[in-house]
Amino acid sequence: MPVDTYARHMTLLDSLRARLPDECIQTDADVIEAYSHDRAVFEAHGEAAVLVMARNTADVVAAVEAAVEADVPIVPRGAGTGLTGAANASDGCIVLSLHRMNAILEIDETNRMCRVQPGVINSDLKAAVAEKGLFYPPDPASVDMSSIGGNVATNAGGLCCVKYGVTRDYVMGLEVVMASGEVMKTGRKTIKSTTGFDLTGVFVGSEGVLGIITEITLKLVPTPPPPATAVAYFDELAPAGDAIAQVFRDGHEPSLMEIIDRASLRQVEAVYPMDLDVDAACLLLMQTSGERSAERISQIADICTANGATFVYHVDDPHEGDMLIEVRRKVWPAFEHLGKALLPEDVAVKRERLPELLAGITEIGERHQVMLPTIGHAGDGNMHPLLVFDGNDPDETARAKAAFDDIVRLALDLDGTIAGEHGVGTLKKKFIEEELDEVQLATQRKLQAMFDPDNRLNPGKAL
Amino acid sequence: MPEPNALAAVWHPIRCASSGAMSGPDGFEWEQRSNGDIVVFHQGRRAATLRGRRAEEFLAEVEDGDDQELMARLTGNYKRGNERLARQHPRNCRRR
Numbered sequence: 277m278p279v280d281t282y283a284r285h286m287t288l289l290d291s292l293r294a295r296l297p298d299e300c301i302q303t304d305a306d307v308i309e310a311y312s313h314d315r316a317v318f319e320a321h322g323e324a325a326v327l328v329m330a331r332n333t334a335d336v337v338a339a340v341e342a343a344v345e346a347d348v349p350i351v352p353r354g355a356g357t358g359l360t361g362a363a364n365a366s367d368g369c370i371v372l373s374l375h376r377m378n379a380i381l382e383i384d385e386t387n388r389m390c391r392v393q394p395g396v397i398n399s400d401l402k403a404a405v406a407e408k409g410l411f412y413p414p415d416p417a418s419v420d421m422s423s424i425g426g427n428v429a430t431n432a433g434g435l436c437c438v439k440y441g442v443t444r445d446y447v448m449g450l451e452v453v454m455a456s457g458e459v460m461k462t463g464r465k466t467i468k469s470t471t472g473f474d475l476t477g478v479f480v481g482s483e484g485v486l487g488i489i490t491e492i493t494l495k496l497v498p499t500p501p502p503p504a505t506a507v508a509y510f511d512e513l514a515p516a517g518d519a520i521a522q523v524f525r526d527g528h529e530p531s532l533m534e535i536i537d538r539a540s541l542r543q544v545e546a547v548y549p550m551d552l553d554v555d556a557a558c559l560l561l562m563q564t565s566g567e568r569s570a571e572r573i574s575q576i577a578d579i580c581t582a583n584g585a586t587f588v589y590h591v592d593d594p595h596e597g598d599m600l601i602e603v604r605r606k607v608w609p610a611f612e613h614l615g616k617a618l619l620p621e622d623v624a625v626k627r628e629r630l631p632e633l634l635a636g637i638t639e640i641g642e643r644h645q646v647m648l649p650t651i652g653h654a655g656d657g658n659m660h661p662l663l664v665f666d667g668n669d670p671d672e673t674a675r676a677k678a679a680f681d682d683i684v685r686l687a688l689d690l691d692g693t694i695a696g697e698h699g700v701g702t703l704k705k706k707f708i709e710e711e712l713d714e715v716q717l718a719t720q721r722k723l724q725a726m727f728d729p730d731n732r733l734n735p736g737k738a739l
Numbered sequence: 740m741p742e743p744n745a746l747a748a749v750w751h752p753i754r755c756a757s758s759g760a761m762s763g764p765d766g767f768e769w770e771q772r773s774n775g776d777i778v779v780f781h782q783g784r785r786a787a788t789l790r791g792r793r794a795e796e797f798l799a800e801v802e803d804g805d806d807q808e809l810m811a812r813l814t815g816n817y818k819r820g821n822e823r824l825a826r827q828h829p830r831n832c833r834r835r
Binding site for chain 2: 507553
């Protein structure tokens with residue numbers, strides 16, 4: 277370690293030890309390594325100097341002050357389930373884990389809101405509010421592992437967003453530790469407020485580059501009645517796209533609308549035999565919740581039939597519905613059985629362009645000769661093509677990377693977005709300028725510089 | 740998380756129906772005796788006898804429904820090759 281780097285490292289540790297108890301400071305290199313990256317496949321990470329495990333907002337302030345004093349970066353992290361490298365460490369940084377800050381501080385049934393610390397696991401919050409007859413809708417695939425703080429930092433989505441919206445739609449207010457170490461409260465405690473700019477919205481999806489979120493106020497909704505469920509097989513992708521479009525044109529509000537392509541159906545069937553139709557081009561899974569859900573699902577099933585579905589089945593038994601939807605959750609584990617590297621994509625287009633996107637993805641897979649099954653949130657136009665490849669084979673890995681880039685550019689060509697719900701991190705940073713226009717990008721960078729003039733917070737991510 | 744064979748209990752009948760392999764029940768006949776009893780036959784063999792109120796209900800239901808489906812239900816004849824899977828269906832699990 278060079279002399280000046282060593283001196284800075286010692287200054288940092290002295291500064292932290294002056295502010296925090298030993299239990300919050302971890303210097304074991306193996307432990308630090310485990311906290312130095314998320315689940316992104318290719319994204320490199322730096323060598324962090326120290327891991328701080330904060331217990332409360334005061335600890336976060338102390339960590340930021342120490343980072344300022346030693347002039348080192350600080351990289352906040354939740355549960356580390358991200359897929360874009362947004363929580364990857366920088367060289368010499370403090371990795372600041374918020375997993376200990378996992379208290380549900382308040383559930384307010386009257387105003388249908390709750391106040392939580394960032395380390396609360398999404399499914400734990402769902403369970404706690406369900407006991408009060410309330411529902412927190414955002415449900416990323418990592419719902420049992422990911423933290424609310426991470427969900428806010430990435431503006432996470434999930435299966436039910438087609439009706440209920442994404443994380444952004446539920447964040448009412450935040451407590452944030454700024455790059456200066458000051459603590460700022462944003463948002464509102466009331467259901468409505470028009471005071472000031474919406475700084476809460478600026479922090480949602482900001483991937484830790486503007487401030488460190490230490491408390492979150494979330495909107496809740498009443499628990500919806502059990503959903504009704506429909507499944508529909510199609511022999512071609514285009515009619516499935518037509519059915520999806522018509523469902524929305526006819527005024528329906530499905531609470532779930534997922535698509536599974538043939539390659540995914542075949543892999544699920546190979547690993548978990550359940551007699552899926554592996555010759556179908558795709559399977560649509562749909563649910564409706566709320567009033568007249570059974571009637572609504574019947575109408576949606578009729579739309580699928582009218583658009584050429586080869587077989588449609590619908591049911592209002594919620595348990596049977598759960599079993600039908602479970603096939604969607606089996607896709608990732610089924611491909612894990614192959615023992616290969618998995619690189620999930622995350623692009624989105626307008627609903628009516630889904631058939632073009634899906635056809636383009638198939639073409640890209642064939643052109644690069646990589647396994648490229650696709651699942652996704654059909655109702656949102658948000659697709660997750662999954663690159664399956666041998667990570668030990670440089671040639672196959674290079675083809676997978678090329679296919680990944682081509683899918684992003686395909687989404688852009690279709691007026692879509694490079695990141696539907698996983699965020700940008702370092703994985704997709706190179707595509708930012710292809711989606712955001714010059715003026716917007718410059719404005720966003722000025723905004724970032726205003727919040728963090730020394731580029732100390734999670735440097736190199738998002739923008 | 741549901742076991743894969745429990746998932747098969749849900750998806751297998753759908754596959755059968757979509758491929759046309761699972762046809763509806765057939766081979767049922769019925770006749771009314773002079774005392775009002777209804778005798779149900781399956782493949783020519785006596786399968787059930789309905790008396791009194793049950794016979795009256797049968798006559799009412801057979802007027803406006805699928806009589807084969809009705810007699811299959813009355814006789815408990817659901818043998819379609821998926822009985823083992825059906826036992827794992829969540830609805831049937833709850834009944835045990």
